[in-house]
Amino acid sequence: MQDFVQHLINGISLGSIYALIALGYTMVYGILKMINFAHSDVYMVGAFASYYVARAFGIEAHPGVGTLAILLISSMVCCSLLGVVIERLAYRPLRNSPKLNILITAIGVSLFLEYGSQVVFGADPKVFPEVMKDFVIFSFGNVELKSFDVTVLGVSILAMIGLQFLIYKTKVGKAMRAVSSNASVASLMGVNPDKIIAFTFIVGSALAGVGSVLVGMKYPKIDPLMGMMIGMKAFVAAVLGGIGNVRGAVLGALIMGLSEEMVVAYMSSTYRDALAFSILIAILIFKPAGLLGKYSVEKV
Amino acid sequence: MRALKNPLISLAAALLFGVAVQFGFNEYIQLLVLFVSVNCLMAMSLNLVNGYTGQFSLGHAGFMAIGAYFTAYASLHWSFLPPSLSALTFFIYAIGSGLLAALAGFLVGLPSLRLKGDYLAIVTLGFGEIIRVALLNMDFLGGPRGLANIPGFDSFYMSYAFAMLWILICFFTIWRVMKSSYGRGFLSVREDEIAAEATGINTTGMKVRAFVLSSFFAGVAGALFAHYTNFINPSSFTFLQSVNAVIMVVLGGMGSMSGSIAAAIIVTVLPEALRPLQDLTGIDLRMVIYSLALILVMILRPKGIFGELEITDIWRKYVRRSARS
Numbered sequence: 107m108q109d110f111v112q113h114l115i116n117g118i119s120l121g122s123i124y125a126l127i128a129l130g131y132t133m134v135y136g137i138l139k140m141i142n143f144a145h146s147d148v149y150m151v152g153a154f155a156s157y158y159v160a161r162a163f164g165i166e167a168h169p170g171v172g173t174l175a176i177l178l179i180s181s182m183v184c185c186s187l188l189g190v191v192i193e194r195l196a197y198r199p200l201r202n203s204p205k206l207n208i209l210i211t212a213i214g215v216s217l218f219l220e221y222g223s224q225v226v227f228g229a230d231p232k233v234f235p236e237v238m239k240d241f242v243i244f245s246f247g248n249v250e251l252k253s254f255d256v257t258v259l260g261v262s263i264l265a266m267i268g269l270q271f272l273i274y275k276t277k278v279g280k281a282m283r284a285v286s287s288n289a290s291v292a293s294l295m296g297v298n299p300d301k302i303i304a305f306t307f308i309v310g311s312a313l314a315g316v317g318s319v320l321v322g323m324k325y326p327k328i329d330p331l332m333g334m335m336i337g338m339k340a341f342v343a344a345v346l347g348g349i350g351n352v353r354g355a356v357l358g359a360l361i362m363g364l365s366e367e368m369v370v371a372y373m374s375s376t377y378r379d380a381l382a383f384s385i386l387i388a389i390l391i392f393k394p395a396g397l398l399g400k401y402s403v404e405k406v
Numbered sequence: 407m408r409a410l411k412n413p414l415i416s417l418a419a420a421l422l423f424g425v426a427v428q429f430g431f432n433e434y435i436q437l438l439v440l441f442v443s444v445n446c447l448m449a450m451s452l453n454l455v456n457g458y459t460g461q462f463s464l465g466h467a468g469f470m471a472i473g474a475y476f477t478a479y480a481s482l483h484w485s486f487l488p489p490s491l492s493a494l495t496f497f498i499y500a501i502g503s504g505l506l507a508a509l510a511g512f513l514v515g516l517p518s519l520r521l522k523g524d525y526l527a528i529v530t531l532g533f534g535e536i537i538r539v540a541l542l543n544m545d546f547l548g549g550p551r552g553l554a555n556i557p558g559f560d561s562f563y564m565s566y567a568f569a570m571l572w573i574l575i576c577f578f579t580i581w582r583v584m585k586s587s588y589g590r591g592f593l594s595v596r597e598d599e600i601a602a603e604a605t606g607i608n609t610t611g612m613k614v615r616a617f618v619l620s621s622f623f624a625g626v627a628g629a630l631f632a633h634y635t636n637f638i639n640p641s642s643f644t645f646l647q648s649v650n651a652v653i654m655v656v657l658g659g660m661g662s663m664s665g666s667i668a669a670a671i672i673v674t675v676l677p678e679a680l681r682p683l684q685d686l687t688g689i690d691l692r693m694v695i696y697s698l699a700l701i702l703v704m705i706l707r708p709k710g711i712f713g714e715l716e717i718t719d720i721w722r723k724y725v726r727r728s729a730r731s
Contacts, residue, residue: 141527141528196701196705199705200704200705200708203704203708204708205462206456206462206656206660207656207704207708209462209527210652210653210656210700210704211700211701211704211705213649213652213653213700214697214698214700214701214704215697215701217649217693217696217697217700218694218697218698218701220693221690221693221694221696221697222694222697224690224693225689225690225691225694334645338531338535338645341528342532345528374543376539376542376543377539377543379535379539380535380536380539380540380543382532382535383531383532383533383535383536383539384532384536386528386529386532387518387529387532387533387536390517390518390521390525390528390529391517391518394521394525
């Protein structure tokens with residue numbers, strides 16, 4: 107039982123990291139109907155950005171909440187910039203071309219970032235600086251609540267509440283929802299879709315930046331291909347919850363994180379990657395629109 | 407016999423070209439030619455799904471892996487014909503690989519092809535990864551170590567002839583299918599699924615047929631790959647391999663067989679041709695250039711090299727017309 111609670115805590119902590127990345131996939135899909143394969147690499151660049159910021163300012167010597175805040179902000183800024191640049195240079199010229207071309211471009215951008223950063227940063231893994239001390243806040247029998255898990259959970263919940271506020275309470279959020287439901291009608295109502303799409307990329311990439319620092323803190327090994335697997339899982343989480351649906355992405359990510367943790371705990375760790383995709387295929391067969399997604403009938 | 411005229415002429419021409427490669431080039435180029443033919447098979451088969459039927463499959467490497475592992479396992483463990491007939495045995499194994507991959511394609515395709523849009527891409531992506539992880543966990547297939555010492559052909563020329571045989575089978579099968587009523591069905595699904603359904607075409611059935619045929623040839627490509635490399639492990643069939651196949655189709659032009667072949671040659675040869683650059687600069691810029699080229703092609707020439715045309719269409723359209731005027 108105590109083991110189970112411990113796995114529950116780890117699973118939720120893992121799930122909230124997936125959620126941060128899944129949100130980026132789901133927001134871009136919701137608004138552009140494209141799978142942004144480069145998202146996981148934006149996340150990777152964020153991890154490297156905060157690594158170099160920490161090295162440059164020498165703040166790795168003073169782990170603490172201040173360091174975490176600085177790294178979070180710098181990573182968010184770098185990711186947002188990268189997201190906007192990708193959208194502007196690679197996706198915008200293809201706005202009206204067939205879906206497949208956009209998808210291939212996204213794959214191209216993803217490959218470019220992966221191999222470009224192998225050239226720039228080097229292919230060998232780097233050790234992420236110690237952002238803060240990992241200590242046990244609370245323990246009950248064998249169950250330990252560590253400061254890392256609390257931080258991961260706290261920061262991601264904050265980010266998600268912020269996103270929720272942004273999407274449902276602000277004017278720009280309303281515009282985002284409008285563009286996502288029908289871009290051409292939204293533009294008739296005075297919304298500039300290009301600006302809103304760029305803004306979506308900023309927000310989604312910033313969330314990936316938050317995720318990258320949290321992952322770097324928890325699993326301090328970063329390399330240019332680190333985004334691949336976590337990106338796929340976050341994407342599966344987004345599909346699981348119903349792609350295009352913001353709340354669905356969080357729900358899907360939590361399910362993914364928990365089930366992965368449980369499989370590692372009670373079955374075999376080699377199956378953890380297969381699990382994600384088995385869940386995906388099962389959900390697509392029985393509930394193609396995802397858990398919270400709406401299935402729309404195509405009309406002529 | 408008339409139906410076999412073109413295939414036989416092409417086979418003869420391909421075999422003559424093989425003689426030239428056999429005596430004119432070193433082993434490195436010869437191996438490259440073999441990989442080009444494997445990629446040709448991959449590109450042509452994927453073109454049937456992505457190009458002609460307009461569906462988007464991202465798990466072609468998974469079918470290739472099934473074929474490769476079947477052939478590898480069969481030729482390592484079974485023997486029912488004398489060794490002198492190894493080419494025939496390999497041919498039978500290749501058919502077996504294709505059938506197994508086609509079965510997998512049927513199982514994956516039937517539920518996912520009912521859906522529209524990007525779902526097939528997502529499901530096939532997941533399928534490719536599941537196959538890879540499953541192979542990692544199967545001990546009788548070597549697990550992460552893979553299978554080594556897979557018997558190959560005795561000479562380059564035999565391997566080459568075998569590859570050409572399969573390429574021509576693949577090419578003319580798809581060619582003839584596209585001229586049949588099924589082919590028209592595939593095209594109609596691509597052009598407008600709703601209209602196709604309204605005219606009484608079983609769209610799901612059409613998509614599944616295209617997908618199964620495509621997986622069959624992907625399995626055969628895997629079988630050839632296993633013979634040529636003599637060693638396979640799960641990391642030969644990653645997501646990147648599937649992406650490579652898609653890139654070949656899109657780069658060549660969706661729905662153009664000659665485009666697929668041309669792109670398969672370019673995509674296989676380009677990274678090798680860029681090797682001197684790596685010696686010069688000391689860093690591996692090949693994949694960076696490759697990915698940049700991909701983005702630029704998509705932005706500047708979104709239809710790919712050939713568009714929807716075949717090389718014979720281009721001949722008719724431009725060369726003859728200019729000759730007449």
